[in-house]
Amino acid sequence: MASPLTCVAIYERPVRVGIERVWENVRDWEHLPWLHGGSFRAIDLVDEADWGWKARIGLQPGDGPEILLELVIESDRRYVSRTLEGAAAGTEIWTTLEPRGPDLTDVRVEFHVPDVPEGAADRIGVGYTALYTKLWDEDEEMMQWRSTQLARRGVAEAATVDLGPVEDLRARLPRVVEFAGRPFRIVTDGDALLAHAALCPHMLGPLDGCAVEDGAVVCPWHGYRFDVRSGRQLAPSDRLRLAPAPRVVVEDGRARLETP
Ligand code: FES
Numbered sequence: 064m065a066s067p068l069t070c071v072a073i074y075e076r077p078v079r080v081g082i083e084r085v086w087e088n089v090r091d092w093e094h095l096p097w098l099h100g101g102s103f104r105a106i107d108l109v110d111e112a113d114w115g116w117k118a119r120i121g122l123q124p125g126d127g128p129e130i131l132l133e134l135v136i137e138s139d140r141r142y143v144s145r146t147l148e149g150a151a152a153g154t155e156i157w158t159t160l161e162p163r164g165p166d167l168t169d170v171r172v173e174f175h176v177p178d179v180p181e182g183a184a185d186r187i188g189v190g191y192t193a194l195y196t197k198l199w200d201e202d203e204e205m206m207q208w209r210s211t212q213l214a215r216r217g218v219a220e221a222a223t224v225d226l227g228p229v230e231d232l233r234a235r236l237p238r239v240v241e242f243a244g245r246p247f248r249i250v251t252d253g254d255a256l257l258a259h260a261a262l263c264p265h266m267l268g269p270l271d272g273c274a275v276e277d278g279a280v281v282c283p284w285h286g287y288r289f290d291v292r293s294g295r296q297l298a299p300s301d302r303l304r305l306a307p308a309p310r311v312v313v314e315d316g317r318a319r320l321e322t323p
């Protein structure tokens with residue numbers, strides 16, 4: 064028989080995005096070891112469907128334990144994640160979502176833990192509350208960024224952008240510039256100047272802070288890797304492509320962005 068569960072804490076907060084963004088985030092198992100890399104080190108999907116998802120998750124720090132976790136969507140306002148195997152197996156985390164407006168959702172999380180030793184509930188509850196504060200802070204930042212980018216899409220602007228004297232430009236790289244309504248980052252690759260899309264084509268994650276290594280950038284949200292010259296996706300598949308980038312043209316000591 065399953066051990067009785069104790070509710071060790073309740074965590075409540077608003078997140079400043081609509082409920083649609085929150086559900087998207089809940090279904091998005093892939094971001095765990097990237098966006099929440101301080102808490103999770105790896106994830107292997109076992110199953111995924113309309114009901115939710117099930118995955119093996121490696122916990123931090125270092126080579127922390129692996130758990131089998133199932134996230135079940137019970138209604139359009141509530142989901143439950145259950146640890147099926149590994150550390151704290153039997154734990155259930157119940158989350159309720161309440162939409163408060165187009166950009167506001169209230170979140171309530173209850174932590175139900177099995178076999179809580181006498182007098183240990185508060186300490187365990189404090190640990191869960193700290194972890195979930197961090198996870199929801201990270202998620203809120205990601206969801207807000209994505210909301211902003213979605214709202215801006217489709218606003219097209221000029222097809223040539225003057226970048227000023229090329230020596231000044233080089234001294235201030237990398238630099239993000241709007242071109243035809245989208246952000247592009249100008250970087251150097253050897254001696255050459257080039258621009259690449261500053262938004263990830265997967266879920267519009269920010270590529271403007273990524274180091275360019277071996278001619279590629281790795282998105283901080285789910286770890287997809289892209290070649291900055293061709294825009295091709297290099298990992299984990301080759302399905303996606305960065306938005307076509309403008310050329311950096313240098314003439315008479317001045318630089319500009321131009322449609323290729
Ligand atoms: S938004 Fe998912 S990998 Fe970039």
Ligand SMILES: [Fe+2]
Nearest residue numbers: 088099198202
């Ligand atoms: Fe998350």
